[in-house]
Amino acid sequence: MAKYSFKYGKDKIDININDEHIIQTLFPKEAPFLKDIPKEVVKSLENPIGAPPLKEIVRSGEKVVIVVSDVTRLWVRTNEFLIHIVNYLNAQGIGDKDISILIALGSHRPSTEEEKKAIVGDDVYNRIAIYDHNCFDETKLCYLGESSFGTPIYINEKVINADRVILTGGIVFHLFAGFGGGAKSMVPGVAGIKTIQHNHRLTFYEGEGAGLNPDARSNKISGNPMREDITEICRRVNPDFLFNAVLDAEGNFIEFVAGDFEEAWLKGCNTIRKLYGISIKEKADIIVASAGGYPKDINLYQTVKTMDNCLYGGKEGSVIILISECREGLGAEEFLKWFKYKTLDEMESALKKNFTVPGYAAYKTMYTAKYRKVIFISSLPDDIVEKLGFIPSHDIGNALEIAYSLSPSSPKITVMPFGGNTLPIM
Template sequence: MLTWFHSILNLTNDTYKGGIHIKILRVEMLHSRQMNVRLRYGCGEIELSLPSYLDVVSRLRPLYRDKEYVSSIDILIRRALSNSIGVSLKELVSRSKKGEKSTVVILSDDISRPTPAWAIIPYILKELNSLGIGNNQVKIIIALGTHREMNNNELKIKLGEEILKQVEVTQHNAYDYDKLLYMGKTSSGIAIWLNKEYYEADIKIGLGNIAPHPAAGWSGGSKIVVPGVCGAETVDMVHFYSALHPIEDIFGVRDNVIRNELDEIALKSGLGMIINTVLDGRKKVIDIVAGDVVDAHRYGVEIAEDIYRPKTPIADIAIVSAYPYDIDYWQAGKGYLAAYLALRRGGAAILFAKLPEGISAIPQHSKTLLTLGNLTPNEIEVRVRRGEVDDVAAASVAMLISRVREKVELYIVTDSLNSRECEKLGLIKISPREIDDVIEKTRRKFGKNPGILIIEDSSIAPHTY
């Protein structure tokens, strides 16, 4: 039996750390011997005490790099620019027909991504200046994809106040087709709509961060172009194309059919080089790669695999913290995908997700996920192909989660969604005290005490042995 020491909605043990409101929650099983598990939940933690007879096969999170082996961002970016793979900033300028008179676009990801653009861009500007290109020839485009626009405070955090004073900054709008160009189709037939400002620049540089991504295999590289500065139609179809494939063929795999699409579009668009960071489990930058869109990204993924692709025995139940994707369900679903890669068919995934912005900050995404969330992948695909779905990107997310649900049962612990909303999303809402019911159900199903996997951070893509 599980006993709440503090309820989620009515806490009596609140503490403050560093000015952040930390909520500590505790759930305990009444057994003589216990093991404690702490999971990130919003700005705080939930502590579970599980019976010691359970077999915890692994506790997974991205690798923490020893501090003595981590250089400063300044050193890393200088080293990356000095050792560019395949192409350098100097070569981009020399190859440009306009040389020193070239216009430059730097693509930056948005506030939802950890890339420290504020630290990287000054070095790019300094080198461009040394090559005869002034700041008035440079423009930064926030590659939002279909994300919401960033506010002024978020721009200051992402880029830094000095950069905002020195360089023009615009934000991509995937829905304004007057500002997009049609560039034909990919080899698989996906229509390419590109940001006109970006495409017309003489020199194009893309920033990003490399981590596992369920729709592209890995973030970073050409993903700053697709979906970053593409039209909504292109974004939708790339996501839909990805959702048609088995999760294990894409998630955590660098060279896959979707990455081929992204690379094809980015190269056709004229993206000249990338500068990508790799973070460890503490979210500290441990390496930066720069250079060719494909080769530099491949090298970066090799580094990131040691951080984000831990090995684990196959498990029966995964208890998962949605951190660091717990702002809304749209992002938090990645926790189920991480669990999918390490769970036995017929098992269960229990996601702990605070979800302060609910299902999604974008109303259309929320509406589509609630409409399609409990359907099968085939049912969702049929509706999309019939033209019955306006928000194809959200349908693609629903398809991915539905693929996970075909393999394992999906549970969620959250105080932001009600049971009816969870049901529409294809989830079973439970309280922490009901975890023992899930354990008992799984024990009966497999005829043994279930192997438990603890995922402390959902940014991983585990693989089993």
């Protein structure tokens, strides 16, 4: 027997598993983290990829808009690098009054003042004008025609009217856009709701009940229709510069990439692949996975990423023991409402009419429950877990017994202690 530990909220859960059944344990690879953040930020701004140094792009007196991630992406730690970008612009003759911060809300709710301060940091909050994007206010959007995918392009007027636009964000695997970061700061970040919904519908095949497009998935860029549409729209707007962060599983900065919004981002994507894309030789009968503890398992909505990663590591019909505290419940008010639809086809039809990310997360949850047997260890009420199509459990030993009873004899087991960060790749 071998002992394994899984993070659960701010605690941990231990379990002994017959090591003869373990075929792989997936850990993110380690990388040295950046120690001198101000120095590394400036180094990236002056040694960009696919673009001139930022000091050769901006001119004194120009109006600069910096797009930043919203409060759902606090893990990006924007507050720790943004001040150095602002100070760098100051040194090039761009005063605070000529800089504005636009929070890329996509279709999320508005930010509170406390959230704005948490996103940008106290210094920037007290010096720079900060605005929320509003995807629903067409009077504050500019129309730029349609993409080749037929997506109507509506972009925040502050971006269109600025002399210079800098995108910021963080790069991770993304369950339907391939990777986060890059052009996602533009779409859905500062796009209109019509743009967002049409683009996100590309995650499905056209036609009633056609199902998910398997090319709109984690780790896929080329041939991913949703990502290609995002890139095309962003190239139409043509932002001047990008600054993206890559972080390890503990939240340390390990790389900054800067320059052209696509070329620099692709370098960061390759780093993510090396760190978190874990090669596997075979798929498992049972996967035991933790979302990675607090805050990654703060709610079910955040746990969907772990759930999606598990799909790539197990056989169809296999068992997933999913460990996620969910101390704040489901995480999105509308999430459970999508389960009024009793089949994937019904939910898909509703999503195609009114796509929302919580709705997609609900679809992915129902999809997982249909094609896997999920035993869910959480603080959620059992009736809610059962409504999701999962088997509730409050004891890891009991969960493992259930998993064995649902699996072939001598099952092959994969262990994923950091399920939200590790993507199994055949």
